[in-house]
Amino acid sequence: MSDAPARTETASAEAEQLRTEVRKLRKINAALMDRVERSSDMSANAFSMFETAISLEAMVRDRTSQLEDALGRLAKANADLAEAHSHADAARMRLRDAIDSINEGFALFDADDRLVLYNEGYLSFWPEIVPHIHEGISFHEIARLAAAHHRPPASVVAPDRWVSDRLARHGVADGGHVQALADGRWVQINELRTSEGGIVGIYTDITEVKAEDARDRTRELAERNLVLQSTLDNLSEGVCVFDEAGRLSAWNGALERMLGLSGDLARTITTHADLLDWCRTHLGMRDEGCLAWRGDQATAERVGRLCHAGERSFEIRSTTMGRGGQVFGFTDVTDMLRAQESLQETAETLERRVSERTSELVAVNRQLGEEVAERRVIEAALLEAKTAAEKANLSKTSFLAAASHDLLQPLNAARLFVAALGDRRLALPTRALVNQTSTALDSVEDLLEALLEISRLDAGAIQPEIGNFRIDRLLKTLAVEFTPMARSAGLVLEFDAQALWVKTDIRLLRRILQNFISNAIRYTPRGSVLVTCCPRTEGVEVAVTDTGPGIPPEKRSFIFEEFKRLDTRSQGKGLGLAIVKRASEMLRHPVTLRSAPGEGSTFSIVLPEGEEVRDEEEAGRLPRSDRPMRDLSVLVVDNERQIQSGMRTLLTGWGCAVATADGFAEAAAHFAGDVRPDIILVDYHLKDGETGDTVIERLHQHFGADIPAVMISADRGEALKAQMAAVGTPLLNKPVKPAQLRALLRTMLH
Structure with missing residues (x-):
């Protein structure tokens, strides 16, 4: 709105200049035409003047064309100026309507402290001086008018003092203050400076608030007096x-x-x-x-x-x-004094009885002392029992985490043997038994992994690694993982994922979504399972909706406890949602459940929005050549003979040449001269305190650092993962899945 006057002045100046030039050209043209008309001879001089007139006419025509262009531009500028004035008037009208619509009084003063804008609410506080208030009046004049009409009670005694104080407060304009008016009203004045140096003031009528405060104080005083009188009456x-x-x-x-x-x-x-x-x-x-x-x-x-x-x-x-x-x-104290006299008479009798009672009290005190000592012993025993119970509760998770290696070692060997057996040609009944054994091992593995994960969550062994990633990529991997499972159950599994960035721990989130999807497939007899991802005001919501039987309201907290299932006929362990609860609480991501009996269920989690980062994973990935597994020399280092035997059977079935050892010394003794293995598989926990990372380092020094190595361990702690990631060594958790091992070996071989 501030550029409109400038454009108007520029357009007006250009128009005036063009009008002046046109007047000059018209005068010249008229003079020339007059001379031509008055000339009577056809001499060369007259003809020359005629030619000059013609050239001047051409110049006039050009100037006239320029004038028309200038007038066109002037008309456009005037139209733009009119439109700008219209917009400014509309904006000013909307501003005026907005100010008039508020209940509080509003007054705006410019940098010279003159009134620019105000509303009826502002005038209602100064009814006596309304005729004198107009745009352009200074705040100093308004203050003097208010003092002259004794509008503020404080101005009655010393009007000049009140005016100077009000001007000083107005000049600071750093907040609000309360002022009493002569008609009994109270007004709260809030004044702040604008960016242009002016002052805007908001005047709020707080009379009712003040009256309510006075009534509250009066009521409180009356209540205090009532309490005081009641107290006196009860003395x-x-x-x-x-x-x-x-x-x-x-x-x-x-x-x-x-x-x-x-x-x-x-x-x-x-x-x-x-x-x-x-x-x-x-x-x-x-x-x-x-x-x-x-x-x-x-x-x-x-x-x-x-x-x-x-x-x-x-x-x-x-x-x-x-x-x-x-x-x-x-x-x-009449009765008391009489009682004292009576007591004096019986004092001697009491003295005799006191001596008798003293002995009784001594015996009672001794008995009480014994009871106190006995109670202290009981309290100490209870405290000790409580401490023992707390230690036992903590040792539960510590024991499960520490025993993971011993629990998973035989399971790892069994899986290796079953995988090796499944690669052979077997009769159909035998293959069915092998498949059933593999399924049973999968169930045991899932149960152990869930128990160990819960124990590590309770013990605080898992620390979130927060990062930014695209949620749709994670959901695509889950679609590949669960589509066969849904298809075998006769369900339709659909994913509707947007390319949104989130900020969380991708491993814990993957575990939460895996439990949501697997539970939806397991407990939905027919229909479909839908996984959606969409933005919300509080973040990004990922929801899993099924068409199952639904969950009653009284059972919704029940299902998040360990080993609790609504349908006991299913093959679930009742640990998935317990892991979800612990992981979501650790990440501080809210999990919600919307369900009704017969209408299905929706489990959802809200994730914080992430920042887009450069995705170098796909750009930096180079194609690798796939080397055949046959005749591949593999060195297996593990102190468990069953694991050695199982790995030998599995890898031999793939066509590999396998050498096994229980430590560095035995591993180095298997190879002589320039012979060395193509790849090394090492268990982390070996005999006599030897660890896999040390063995890999020594083997690289012995054979060469270019031999790829894989660490295998039942330890699922974050420290080992970070340690292996720092040196670039792949880590496989026990029990080893043969398909995962085979894929890793093919990827590592150039």
């Missing part, structure tokens, strides 16, 4: 309070009863003098100056006396209050 001693002028301000019923004025104290005693007269004259109380007036003292003082009034005795306490006034407390 057993008589209490009365006098203000700084000696007037009775509070008392309780106990005082009325003690002084014999039940229900009549307010009429009989209204001042301190009335109390003093009633106690000394009517009751005959000898107070010894305890009831004297000291309520006008500046310091607090407390006096207490035992005073007698006839046959009755009172304990009187007199306390002065620092702000003026005095409190008297009366306690009837």
Whole structure:
């Protein structure tokens, strides 16, 4: 909007210049034509002048054409200017409507502190000076008008002082303040500076808030007085309070009863003098100056006396209050004194009985001491049992993690033998038994992997490795993995994945989605399973929806516990969703479940959005030649003879020449001269504390560093993975899957 005046001035200047040139050209043309018409001879001079007129006419025509172009540009500039003015007027009107629509008062001052824009809400705070307020008036003039009409109560006594204070606060414009108006209203003023040096102010009526605050304080004071009176009424001693002028301000019923004025104290005693007269004259109380007036003292003082009034005795306490006034407390101790006399008479009897009871108390104390000691022993035993239970709970996960090697070693050997047996030509019944054995081993492996994964999650052995990656690529690998499983179950498995970047741990996310998809396929008798990926306001949601029987609301938390399944007829272990719960809590990614009986279920997880990174994996991958497995020399280093035998049987079936060893010394002894293996397979945990990484390093020094090596271990910890990744050695987890091993060997061979 600020460029419109400049364009208008430029267009106007160009138009005026063109008009001046046209007037000059018209005058020249008229003069020439006049001379031609008045000339009567046809001499060469006249003809020359005619030619000059013709040339001048051509020049005029050119200038006229230029003038028309300039006028066209001027018309376009005027049209643009009119459109700009229209847009500016519309924007100004919308701004005015928006300001008028707000409930608060609005005022905008320019850099010279002059009023630019305001609304009716602003004028409603200054009704007396509304006729004087207009655009262009300075804030100083508005403040003086407000003070002159005593609009703020503070301006009544010292208007000039109020104006200077208001101008100072207005000049700072760093926030809000509250101001009272003469009509009883309260306004909160918030002033801030604009980017152009002006000041914008918002005026909010907070009268109702102030009134509510006053009502709350009054109510609180009344409640306090009620509580104070209730407290006084519940005291057993008589209490009365006098203000700084000696007037009775509070008392309780106990005082009325003690002084014999039940229900009549307010009429009989209204001042301190009335109390003093009633106690000394009517009751005959000898107070010894305890009831004297000291309520006008500046310091607090407390006096207490035992005073007698006839046959009755009172304990009187007199306390002065620092702000003026005095409190008297009366306690009837007549019965207490009589009791003391009675006690004095029985003191001797009590002394004798005390000696008797002392011995009894000593015995009781001894018994109590024994009971206390016994209780301490029990508490120590309970504490020890609690500590032992906590240690046992922690040792459970530690034991499962530490025992993974021993648990997976025989399973690894069995899988190798079964895989080798499956590669041979067998009769159909025998092959069926081999397949059943392989399926059983898969089930055992899945169960052990789930247990070990839960134990490592509980023990904190798994630490997330957060990175950015495309979610659709992960879902494509899951589609390849689970499509055969869904097809064999008679289900349709569909993936609808967008190319979205997420930021999380890809391994833990893969495990979560694997459990979602496998559960959906396992518990869906017919229909389909749909995996979707779409952006949400809180991140990227990956959802797995099935057409299964659904989950009742009361069972939704039940299924996330270990070994808990809704359908016990399925082959699941009840550990998948327990792993999902632990992994999602570790990643802090919310997991939700939407389900209804008979309508299927949807498990989803929300992932944080990631940043796109350069994908060098595909660009940097070079094609490798596929070397045949036949006659491949493989060195297997493992301290378990069963593993050696199983690996030998499996690799020999693939046509490889296999040498086995239990450590570096035996491995080096198998090869003499220039003979060396083509590839090395080494177990991480060997005998006598020897580790696989050390063996690989020594074998590379012995045979050469160009021999590819593969580390095999039941240790699934992050430390070993990082260690192997740092030196570029592939790592296979036990139990080794033959297909995975074969694919790795083919990939590593150039």
